[in-house]
Amino acid sequence: MTSPSTLNVSKQLGSVKAVLCDIHGVLFDDGDHDQFPIPGSVHALNRLSTSGKVPFRLVSNESACTPDTVFKKFQKLKVDVEKSQIFVTVPAAYNIIKERHLRPFVLVHKNVQHCFDDLDQSNPNCVLLGDAVDNFHYDSLNEAFRVLMSSPQTQLFALGQGKFYRKGGTEELCLDVGPFTKALEFATGKEAEIIGKPSKTYFGAALKDMGVGASEAVMIGDDIVNDVGGAQSCGMKGVLVRTGKYRPSDEDHPTVQPDLIVDNFAQFIDILFKDG
């Protein structure tokens, strides 16, 4: 386990005013039936949280749950964070749509459909797609299509762009929101705005939430492209962990060079606090 010197770390990360932290693969990982915390992560996160020195957001592409659901899960595991520190795609989408004064046609997972209830959805002038599972069928996609075709200005938003995911606790692979977004892009000739890593819109919203600029923030994640590369594209520093979906070949990635590579989240927090 390499321990970069304090001086080197300052050089690599600069002055850190905020932290964005991926959840899956950094704090938790998949077990046979459920998720389990990665050793040292909960303690490290609590250390970050209780110090109060550095604002942070736990950033995830989760689009079938609300911060509340994640918060309750964290409480059970004795993780000391506030709901407002949990950044998932649904509230980010809600805020973006509200800020732009848009009326959305909402086609998302049934668990989060209600989150958009108090937005005006009459005569929609934009479309929001999430991993709607059974709500994806010809009629619902056709309706979304017609909304998009009603004017050149109507925007398509998608909560992430994953191709597929593994159904919890099984080996079964299931279509995610990405293929259905591509379907509508193909039909309409429009380009979707992605609300989720690695989009600038999403990272930007998290930074805005903390009132910091990109150059003052660090993103830590296990996905070299979407977490690290995505963060760097926005002007943030990107730190890669050697847990979760990390593979040794990531350290020789052709296009992305992390600003720092750590064994795990706990090591990152050690380094951060050693830095003062």
Next chain:
Amino acid sequence: MAMSRAVKGLLIDLSGTVHIEDRPTESAVEALVRLHRSKLPYLFVSNTSKESRKHILERLLRAGFDDSTVDVEKILTSLSAADLKLRTVNQPTFPLISPHSMVELPTQLMHEAKDFSQKCVLVGLAPDKFTYANMNYAFQLLSSPNSTLMALNKGRFHATSSGLSLGPGPFVEALEFATGHKAVVIGKPSPDFFQRGAQYLSLDLSECAMIGDDVIDDVVGALDSGVGFGVLVKTGKYRTGDEQRLNKDRFGPNRVRVADSFASFVDELIDT
């Protein structure tokens, strides 16, 4: 008009060009009679993946077309072209196609049970079949090696009486994106399909003109495939500005035409 001398046969799109559902486009019935009398060979080329040729014929007759001018032998559809392709691939196939369409296909190869026996997925226009469960099953089938994704066409959308409606293309695109497969496309704008049309007319493709309402799948697709002339009509799914996508610079202005309708094009062609 130089075109009238060079055009020895017509490939004519159906839906949106000659008819919209059960109604002919403006003056199409009379125009087809005149075309038939002129003895210029023609073939209807349709990307329909919902209807058999017999169904199409019945629809054209209901719309008022004269029975001397329309016949199943004058219709080439992506379904009829798929029949041969499927027999060549010769694998159990999961059909995301409408029940009507099954009659034109080798039924012994069509297998609907979700038992993971299929090595091929065939996609056509089948609104009732595009459920998440079916799309997901197709995705899982295509995730195994040596599987084939076949599309009757990749139509983006088409005009219906209730407005624009999604074609099979977006669903094929979804599966291509999810699995990395490139679909084998049977109908327009696949060059094989236009070639087959020219063969039916015993002509070289360069001697044919293709006329249709879909700027990409009908006109540009045909020109790219080597058809002599491409004619865009302003009916059906045509939208203002589609002319800009005709790429006249690439094909040369002589090979490209825009007409108000099928009838107005036939008028120009026959009268000169």
